[in-house]
Amino acid sequence: MSEHDSPTIATTVQTSETESTDRPTVTTGHPVIESRDLSVYYGDEQALQSVSLGIPNQQVTAIIGPSGCGKSTFLRSINRMNDLVDTATIDGELSLEGTNVYGDDVDPVALRRKIGMVFQHPNPFPKSIYDNVAYGLRIQDETENLDEKVETALKRAALFEEVEDQLDESALDLSGGQQQRLCIARAIAVDPEVLLMDEPASALDPIATSKIEDLIEELAEEYTVVIVTHNMQQAARISDTTAVFLTGGELVEYDDTEKIFENPEHQRVEDYITGKFG
Numbered sequence: 242m243s244e245h246d247s248p249t250i251a252t253t254v255q256t257s258e259t260e261s262t263d264r265p266t267v268t269t270g271h272p273v274i275e276s277r278d279l280s281v282y283y284g285d286e287q288a289l290q291s292v293s294l295g296i297p298n299q300q301v302t303a304i305i306g307p308s309g310c311g312k313s314t315f316l317r318s319i320n321r322m323n324d325l326v327d328t329a330t331i332d333g334e335l336s337l338e339g340t341n342v343y344g345d346d347v348d349p350v351a352l353r354r355k356i357g358m359v360f361q362h363p364n365p366f367p368k369s370i371y372d373n374v375a376y377g378l379r380i381q382d383e384t385e386n387l388d389e390k391v392e393t394a395l396k397r398a399a400l401f402e403e404v405e406d407q408l409d410e411s412a413l414d415l416s417g418g419q420q421q422r423l424c425i426a427r428a429i430a431v432d433p434e435v436l437l438m439d440e441p442a443s444a445l446d447p448i449a450t451s452k453i454e455d456l457i458e459e460l461a462e463e464y465t466v467v468i469v470t471h472n473m474q475q476a477a478r479i480s481d482t483t484a485v486f487l488t489g490g491e492l493v494e495y496d497d498t499e500k501i502f503e504n505p506e507h508q509r510v511e512d513y514i515t516g517k518f519g
């Protein structure tokens with residue numbers, strides 16, 4: 242786990258004794274993203290069940306759990322990507338730095354500039370390496386010192402040295418791991434506050450995966466990173482905080498990553514982590 246100078250987070254997990262449901266209510270010291278009783282439905286199917294958690298600033302938060310438990314749904318709720326699904330409806334609250342992400346006056350496109358996203362399969366545009374990174378800056382009309390901004394983003398994404406002599410060449414000619422780091426450079430070029438990553442390394446080989454993991458830890462020195470991963474070793478290696486979702490979109494436990502992996506409160510979490518199901 243990273244040792245950077247993030248604020249100390251006091252994580253409290255209240256279990257069911259004082260509550261009518263068996264779900265934890267989790268609060269953290271300085272959450273940058275906060276969900277309160279967030280439920281998401283696709284048509285009649287409930288994909289998230291009243292999820293309450295606070296995601297701490299400038300740390301890596303991992304979301305883990307078996308297939309179909311709502312990890313991606315939670316991630317996509319943060320930047321309103323679920324708005325793009327016709328059947329999706331949302332109940333409850335989700336805020337970014339205290340502002341309701343689902344408020345009437347919030348423009349989802351502007352919101353997604355503050356909340357960058359990286360997907361499982363690298364998806365560079367069929368353009369040059371340079372134009373990929375410059376894309377969001379041009380849309381926002383932030384073209385002053387564009388070369389410098391592109392270079393900085395590529396450096397932050399640990400890609401610059403590998404591509405500095407081929408910035409005008411097609412991004413599609415890069416390896417899968419390089420393409421994924423390019424997508425990270427594209428996401429951070431516009432200086433978002435939060436980076437969401439949905440299985441960012443699952444399509445990559447072990448060496449490329451290890452580079453992405455190192456990069457994620459470095460990025461958390463500047464950004465709040467939320468990563469969905471199926472890979473529990475990866476969550477244990479790179480995250481500071483871990484949320485465990487189980488079947489039916491229930492957040493069962495949320496705590497410091499070390500605690501989740503070494504001494505979880507819930508038997509179901511221990512069973513999942515030790516591979517008894519999922």
Ligand SMILES: Nc1ncnc2c1ncn2[C@@H]1O[C@H](COP(=O)(O)OP(=O)(O)OP(=O)(O)O)[C@@H](O)[C@H]1O
Nearest residue numbers: 283288306307308309310311312313314315326328
């Ligand atoms: N666009 C959609 N339309 C209808 N149902 C959906 C949609 N997206 C997800 N679901 C359903 O919502 C539930 C949660 O899906 P989600 O993709 O969030 O889970 P996940 O934990 O990320 O799964 P995986 O690990 O397999 O990617 C599943 O039952 C899934 O079938």
